[in-house]
Amino acid sequence: MVTVTFKVRFYETDMMGVVHHTNHIRWFEMGRVEYLRQAGVDLNELMAEDILFPIKKVSCEYIESVTFDDELILETTMPSVSRAQMTFNYILRRKRDGALIAKGSTQNVFINMKTGKIIRLKGDKIEKLVAFVEAEKNGI
Amino acid sequence: MVTVTFKVRFYETDMMGVVHHTNHIRWFEMGRVEYLRQAGVDLNELMAEDILFPIKKVSCEYIESVTFDDELILETTMPSVSRAQMTFNYILRRKRDGALIAKGSTQNVFINMKTGKIIRLKGDKIEKLVAFVEAEKNGI
Amino acid sequence: MVTVTFKVRFYETDMMGVVHHTNHIRWFEMGRVEYLRQAGVDLNELMAEDILFPIKKVSCEYIESVTFDDELILETTMPSVSRAQMTFNYILRRKRDGALIAKGSTQNVFINMKTGKIIRLKGDKIEKLVAFVEAEKNGI
């Protein structure tokens, strides 16, 4: 599990007085970027090799609303990964009381940035990623 | 089915050269606002009575990417509605060729804006909404 | 003067109950894109030739707030243009009553997308643009 901690920004709220629901999904992006970074896979390095990993599916369930200045903890895990795709799960909690705010999931595929075609991740990158995910599952 | 047509704005793209996936979900909002409006339920009127309908669940599947200046058609339907909650389905198509871009769904509940508690929609509003949904299903 | 008409989207509001001030500046982008299009200069065509016109300076004065569902008219003019840079002025009005909502200005330079260096617009493009601006000034 990889965690990212951050505060809600004022512009992320809407006229309901709480955070607009699309921001949770924007925050998930920070979670998977950080997950991959800790696994040794840097997004800027991938892009330098024309590799991207766009979202194919996203889902999110909202349990409690959050608002400006709330401090949040985003926990990201990767239940499955292959050369062709990754699944990430996200749990969002309020730091102050640990309350469950939202939980979500994304499915990402690897594509070539220039052709837009789905590709398979090779060599070092997929090995590091699989090793990291396995280590996590084994609680290492 | 209620349709909204619009063009992709430049700021909705990201450095992958395509629209960031959270914008599709922002566009869905336009779809349900317009659906309710055509059903005779105005969001500003609801808010004037302290009624809101936040998202409880959202999901989206991305089939093809879109980019700046693409003209899109958003088709919104409401497979189910009750006094306590609404489900909306969304189909996003590119206008030029009708290509399927994304499909999604949201589940919304009615709440009191001040208490944050779930409420049941009453009177005129739920009647108009149910009548509209039924008429749609019957292809009227 | 080139005009664009649009409605405020719900997600553009913030917890003050009105549109967040950065959206006005996002809307200005629609104004200059449309201005250039009407002048015969298409942004996608420019990008296909690796030409971009990033913002060097922006300013905006806010006269009256707007909120969800307000219909707005954005009027864009180009007080000056050269091979190296463009200045745009923007006036934002509420459609219902013509009320002045905001006025702003941007200064854009032409750059090569790959080198990031400032360039001078050549040939057809600058000629069409200058002709359009002159025709506007002369009230043609």
Place this chain on the structure above:
Amino acid sequence: MVTVTFKVRFYETDMMGVVHHTNHIRWFEMGRVEYLRQAGVDLNELMAEDILFPIKKVSCEYIESVTFDDELILETTMPSVSRAQMTFNYILRRKRDGALIAKGSTQNVFINMKTGKIIRLKGDKIEKLVAFVEAEKNGI
């Protein structure tokens, strides 16, 4: 001078491959919120008393572009403050090399959230704020 350090998020980029220019202005908001907090004026407390401080004017000059994952330092100062309005200046630097990225300014007025009318900040709040600004100017 009050500083805030943060990293550029992926969704803040656009198809030019760099951060969209409206995000700098969104970041400025974090700067003034933190400035006021350090001066002892909490935005949530102000809102609890129906006090808001919307933007009347904003300007920004962009010196160098930034992109995903760049770490930035935002320096906020307050050149002038009165019971009716505040002016903030912002300097944005890249952390890695100290490069000047952008500089901007906002003018904010105090208003009553319910009436929308301009008000004058009273008592404790304006005193703490003036004292903080003076201490800063005197390099205390």
